[in-house]
Amino acid sequence: MVKVYWDKGHGGTDPGAVGNGLQEKVLTRKIVEYAMAFLDAHYIVEQRCSRSGDESKTLKQRTDDANSWGANLLVSVHINSAASASANGFESHIYPNAGVATVSFQNMLHAEIMQVMRAFGVTNDRGKKQSNFHMLRESKMVACLTENLFIVNAYDANRLKQEEFLKAVGEAHARCVLKFLGLAGKPVPQPVPTPQSVPQPANATRRVKIIDVSSAAILMDKPDRINGANIGTIPKGAIVDMVVPVAGFNNGNTGYYKVVYNGKTGYINAKFGQEV
Numbered sequence: 318m319v320k321v322y323w324d325k326g327h328g329g330t331d332p333g334a335v336g337n338g339l340q341e342k343v344l345t346r347k348i349v350e351y352a353m354a355f356l357d358a359h360y361i362v363e364q365r366c367s368r369s370g371d372e373s374k375t376l377k378q379r380t381d382d383a384n385s386w387g388a389n390l391l392v393s394v395h396i397n398s399a400a401s402a403s404a405n406g407f408e409s410h411i412y413p414n415a416g417v418a419t420v421s422f423q424n425m426l427h428a429e430i431m432q433v434m435r436a437f438g439v440t441n442d443r444g445k446k447q448s449n450f451h452m453l454r455e456s457k458m459v460a461c462l463t464e465n466l467f468i469v470n471a472y473d474a475n476r477l478k479q480e481e482f483l484k485a486v487g488e489a490h491a492r493c494v495l496k497f498l499g500l501a502g503k504p505v506p507q508p509v510p511t512p513q514s515v516p517q518p519a520n521a522t523r524r525v526k527i528i529d530v531s532s533a534a535i536l537m538d539k540p541d542r543i544n545g546a547n548i549g550t551i552p553k554g555a556i557v558d559m560v561v562p563v564a565g566f567n568n569g570n571t572g573y574y575k576v577v578y579n580g581k582t583g584y585i586n587a588k589f590g591q592e593v
């Protein structure tokens with residue numbers, strides 16, 4: 318199965334960039350978790366990330382982990398910072414002179430993320446860069462690092478404070494990964510087939526046949542074999558229209574059928590009727 322390694326930038330004792338009440342390590346974790354959840358829900362892929370919670374991991378531990386696991390692709394997610402609070406926008410990085418596959422992945426990822434960010438009012442595309450970063454240099458697979466806006470910039474930080482922005486950016490990363498790797502979709506669960514029901518006319522009449530009596534069943538004025546009055550008899554073998562089965566009184570679990578016989582509506586002991 319195809320393996321994708323997600324690096325949640327920083328973590329633990331290293332908060333990464335801080336500013337405007339935000340910490341980079343918190344944001345990178347959220348973005349990656351949105352990306353992983355998106356792929357996990359819909360695609361056949363194996364995913365691993367550099368930290369599940371807020372652990373401290375060195376850069377070497379991260380690339381060693383990705384390399385020994387045999388990842389096919391590595392995505393390292395970061396938030397940018399600068400001395401000047403006016404710095405803003407999005408940029409992506411690959412290792413200098415990386416292969417064509419890496420360049421192609423950066424092109425796709427960069428375009429996908431910028432498109433989503435534009436929808437949130439981010440206009441500054443700082444470009445596709447080549448950088449001698451540890452995560453890109455020491456990883457053996459196609460790798461790209463994203464710097465998702467500037468934490469020190471008030472306008473950028475206002476976007477980073479929106480959960481829906483982090484989700485959209487995470488899912489943009491995920492969509493690009495699935496396109497680049499050509500991931501297959503998970504089979505859509507098929508609904509359990511329901512038993513074929515026999516089509517019935519809307520007002521189908523139910524009928525019961527009189528059985529298990531010596532000659533006739535007694536038709537009663539109420540569903541109560543002790544207190545009901547006899548209003549007629551229905552001969553054995555007759556088939557009559559049945560209105561509804563009722564529990565009634567004094568007949569335990571057996572109950573009664575409300576039936577119509579010769580224009581009279583009454584009740585018979587259900588043990589003398591068989592629905593036909």
Ligand SMILES: [Zn+2]
Nearest residue numbers: 326333395396
């Ligand atoms: Zn960072």
